[in-house]
Amino acid sequence: MAIFDELKSIAGTLREADKIPQYEQILGIQEKLLEMQNKISELDTENRALKEKLETKESLSYENNAYWIVKDDKKNGPFCSSCWDDNKKTIRMQPCGNPAFFDCPVCKNKSVQIDPNYRSMFIKRSPPSSR
Ligand SMILES: [Zn+2]
Structure with missing residues (x-):
């Protein structure tokens, strides 16, 4: 995913520049983004199941x-x-x-x-x- 690549690149630059608090901030953002991505995937699966049930009901x-x-x-x-x-x-x-x-x-x-x-x-x- 392009966003993860961009964040990884920014994190690398910050680490090389020895800007550790900002580097850790980016790692935190990456983690939150991953959690959000997992949640979206979970909701997408649930949504598909509900659509299937609605289609069956109809x-x-x-x-x-x-x-x-x-x-x-x-x-x-x-x-x-x-x-x-x-x-x-x-x-x-x-x-x-x-x-x-x-x-x-x-x-x-x-x-x-x-x-x-x-x-x-x-x-x-x-x-x-x-x-
Ligand atoms: Zn039965």
Whole structure:
């Protein structure tokens, strides 16, 4: 970073000129600048996570005790409604036995869904013949 290089150069000059109090002042400024840089990085990470959560919240659709993320007309899920409502965590529900039954691996919340991926399986099944 250019600022750090400039401060290092100034510090070097002050040290060579034997201006120790000013040299130490520059070292203190460098340290504070580094702390500020770390704080900015921390806030940037937090901000990105919050934006991601907001984007998720805006794309959630609630169906049969579960959430789906609807984006560009594509459905992704189901995600546990309890975990999202409580902790804002998108926990993918797992199929258990029957492909229409899902439960949350974290809180064991249950949902019955017709997953779009399984729908074709139901459609392909031929209806009982009416002889
Ligand atoms: Zn859950």
